[in-house]
């Protein structure tokens with residue numbers, strides 16, 4: 001049994017999320033799923049491993065992971081769920097926890113979340129709850145999960161009252177982002193995750209946004225640029241999470257594009273009509289257009305944001321979203337229900353320019369309504 005993590009290959013990047021004694025590493029690069037056994041055995045030799053995954057990911061990547069775990073002397077038990085957001089619910093949560101108990105996963109054992117953000121959120125919450133808390137490893141397989149949901153410790157499921165309303169902060173002990181696993185991800189899903197990559201540039205890293213404008217095709221193709229884009233994104237998220245783990249302060253910057261985006265996602269019924277990252281792309285373009293309309297940021301910056309998102313094939317306008325959406329008042333109601341609204345005052349992430357986003361706590365609902373009305377008319 002190999003108890004040493006393999007040495008880092010040249011095409012690997014390793015970062016740390018600094019959270020005191022709960023700090024953990026994010027390893028990024030190709031071929032990591034095949035090494036998952038050695039890396040996990042180094043942390044928890046001989047453990048039983050409950051692998052939560054969905055059937056799409058299982059078909060493509062479970063075999064490699066299981067073989068790697070067995071070879072390292074670990075005992076894997078796969079638990080499969082249906083792909084899609086519907087699996088983030090109480091019923092599936094119960095099935096997963098029951099299956100973990102049946103597999104006799106104990107507190108010194110581990111869970112492995114192998115999949116996109118749905119699997120990560122569901123498995124992470126199961127890990128938080130099982131026997132009052134079992135450690136878990138994230139092996140994100142979608143771009144969105146690699147740059148966003150697998151880092152930061154937010155876990156949870158949906159309720160009939162809304163998305164992500166039941167959950168826990170539970171940090172993983174390791175994140176293994178196998179960039180080669182993204183080769184099997186459908187292009188539309190990759191593009192949707194890319195919206196979150198661009199977001200990190202727009203929040204506070206203008207040089208990164210400029211690099212993406214020049215190198216995005218290479219990021220999509222794979223190889224060194226993909227690793228670099230994911231590593232830069234993870235470094236941004238890790239820095240914010242270390243400063244503000246429970247979102248009492250500037251972690252809220254990560255919500256750039258998400259207030260408008262969530263309203264549109266809800267308006268489209270959280271369906272395949274509009275993926276999360278697509279909604280965020282429209283939301284970020286809107287946040288910049290709204291900022292420009294308020295005289296906070298140059299119109300040229302808003303146009304640059306829109307141009308880049310459109311160039312990669314992401315939507316930027318309400319008119320780009322197929323099917324019917326709520327009217328302006330309906331969208332305003334959805335924005336008001338969003339958890340980022342506190343006591344009537346609208347909190348938005350706005351921008352003074354590319355890489356200069358900030359938390360605006362005083363957005364005037366009347367101006368917002370007028371802006372949305374114009375947006376809906378398509379200007």
Ligand SMILES: NC(=O)c1ccc[n+]([C@@H]2O[C@H](COP(=O)([O-])OP(=O)(O)OC[C@H]3O[C@@H](n4cnc5c(N)ncnc54)[C@H](O)[C@@H]3O)[C@@H](O)[C@H]2O)c1
Nearest residue numbers: 056083084116117118119141142144145149154181184185
């Ligand atoms: N916890 C957080 O901080 C956080 C942050 C952002 C988003 N999220 C959550 O993440 C979820 C969205 O994540 P997502 O976009 O990864 O969705 P997802 O998990 O549904 O994955 C998208 C699709 O891609 C498939 N897939 C994943 N990896 C694949 C691969 N390598 N090859 C082929 N198919 C693959 C999945 O089966 C699914 O059909 C939402 O539930 C959202 O709430 C959580």
Ligand SMILES: [Zn+2]
Nearest residue numbers: 196258276280
């Ligand atoms: Zn998001």
